[in-house]
Amino acid sequence: MQQQELFQEQVDGLEAAHFLVLCWAAAAEDRTSRYNITNCFDDLKFSGITRTKQSAVSVIDALARLRFIELREEGNRRHIFITRHGARALEHLVLKRKFTPVKSYFLEGSKP
Amino acid sequence: MTIGIGGAGSRLALKLDRDATVVNVSQTELAKVEARNRILAVVHAAQGQLRGSRKDPRIGESAFQSIRQELLHLAEGNLVVSSTGGGTGNGITSCLLRELANAEDLAVERRTRFALVLPYAKLEPAEYVVNTTDFLQGPLSDAIDNGNTGNIFLFSNKVKFEGRLAEDDFNNKLAASFQMLLDLPGKNDELKLLDGHIDHEDFDLFLSKPYFNYFTYFHHDPEQPFGKQLDKHRNPLILPPDNPIEALFVYEVPEGGDPRPFYDILEHFAPQDVNPVYSVLENPKLKKPFITLSLLYSRKPAELVEDFNRVSQEHAEAKVRKSIEQHVNLPKLEVNLQTEARKMARQQGASEDDILQILKRLGKLK
Numbered sequence: 001m002q003q004q005e006l007f008q009e010q011v012d013g014l015e016a017a018h019f020l021v022l023c024w025a026a027a028a029e030d031r032t033s034r035y036n037i038t039n040c041f042d043d044l045k046f047s048g049i050t051r052t053k054q055s056a057v058s059v060i061d062a063l064a065r066l067r068f069i070e071l072r073e074e075g076n077r078r079h080i081f082i083t084r085h086g087a088r089a090l091e092h093l094v095l096k097r098k099f100t101p102v103k104s105y106f107l108e109g110s111k112p
Numbered sequence: 113m114t115i116g117i118g119g120a121g122s123r124l125a126l127k128l129d130r131d132a133t134v135v136n137v138s139q140t141e142l143a144k145v146e147a148r149n150r151i152l153a154v155v156h157a158a159q160g161q162l163r164g165s166r167k168d169p170r171i172g173e174s175a176f177q178s179i180r181q182e183l184l185h186l187a188e189g190n191l192v193v194s195s196t197g198g199g200t201g202n203g204i205t206s207c208l209l210r211e212l213a214n215a216e217d218l219a220v221e222r223r224t225r226f227a228l229v230l231p232y233a234k235l236e237p238a239e240y241v242v243n244t245t246d247f248l249q250g251p252l253s254d255a256i257d258n259g260n261t262g263n264i265f266l267f268s269n270k271v272k273f274e275g276r277l278a279e280d281d282f283n284n285k286l287a288a289s290f291q292m293l294l295d296l297p298g299k300n301d302e303l304k305l306l307d308g309h310i311d312h313e314d315f316d317l318f319l320s321k322p323y324f325n326y327f328t329y330f331h332h333d334p335e336q337p338f339g340k341q342l343d344k345h346r347n348p349l350i351l352p353p354d355n356p357i358e359a360l361f362v363y364e365v366p367e368g369g370d371p372r373p374f375y376d377i378l379e380h381f382a383p384q385d386v387n388p389v390y391s392v393l394e395n396p397k398l399k400k401p402f403i404t405l406s407l408l409y410s411r412k413p414a415e416l417v418e419d420f421n422r423v424s425q426e427h428a429e430a431k432v433r434k435s436i437e438q439h440v441n442l443p444k445l446e447v448n449l450q451t452e453a454r455k456m457a458r459q460q461g462a463s464e465d466d467i468l469q470i471l472k473r474l475g476k477l478k
Contacts, residue, residue, distance in 0.1 A: 030470040087476035094464045
């Protein structure tokens, strides 16, 4: 019960940037694409959410520490994968309609 | 001398005076009128000088500079005839009036008289009404305030449109009516004088006062009150007057007729503190007494402007209604901004349902 409560609080603390990273990571995995930190930074930048890589990294780091995403070292890249907890968190946010999805420029293949 | 400005003004000026000088921005329009003296006002436009001012007074105003000196010189002490609805007449006459408004006091003999033809708002284009409103409120009003103009005659196109007259017939009618007034000093020269006196100088002085001029003429019945007869015989070609400030009349009686009814006319104006300039003449061609009367009034055309504004507003509203009825079917929209934002976002990215589908496919949701 308390675990559920903690999870709820963790999800409620997420912001739009976290929501989008979870969306994009899930979409990339669905397409069997590799989605790395640089791709994520580009998407956040093109979506107008951040202009610095540090901010993008801190969003990713927060999600990783909450175990909502998993960062895997593959070659010299760190790829992002959504975890089961992350999938639940994303489901929760989607059902609550708290944030609006925005397309990933990396996955859609076009930049503004 | 008479100066006709713009297409309509030129045609009317030539009816009044065969030696009139005509002014236009369009070579084509100038070529159409049979005038000895033509002045082309230069428009700096890529289309050259063949097009008119397309109901836009700004074109007339920009062309004024090219003829400024010449027109100011010509207009001195003369009659300018123009319509107020179109582009050339309105634009150039506006500039001329502004020059007069800014001039120092002009001697009586140098003052320009203006015969202005106003559109019939009910049937003429809305642009004409708007142009006329601007003209009356702006340059005309300023020039009157300054007192540097002579008489201003406000003719109306109402008779033309209501009577469905051809322009040439209307111009003939208007010119004939105007000529009745302008002939007065000549009649004083030719006919036997019975009382009073109006010579050319008196008449010129009267026409040089900075007021609106209303005139009418009719057979006078000495048995009827003069006021009633005046109301009955209003001149439909010219806008009705406000309370007169000054008056002038010529009373013509048949040969051997009684000249004394002119006292009734003097008495009619006495309560209004108006002492008319007059003359009583014997005209052997007449069978009944005939009066030609001119009244000067100083009212700014405020009511006229108001009336034009109202009609202009009605025109604009009717146009909007018409365009809506004809071209646009506006459904009632109930917009939820949140829903619309989501819709927009969905067009840009994946929808919420898509994300849930992805999560299910990934097998990460129990």
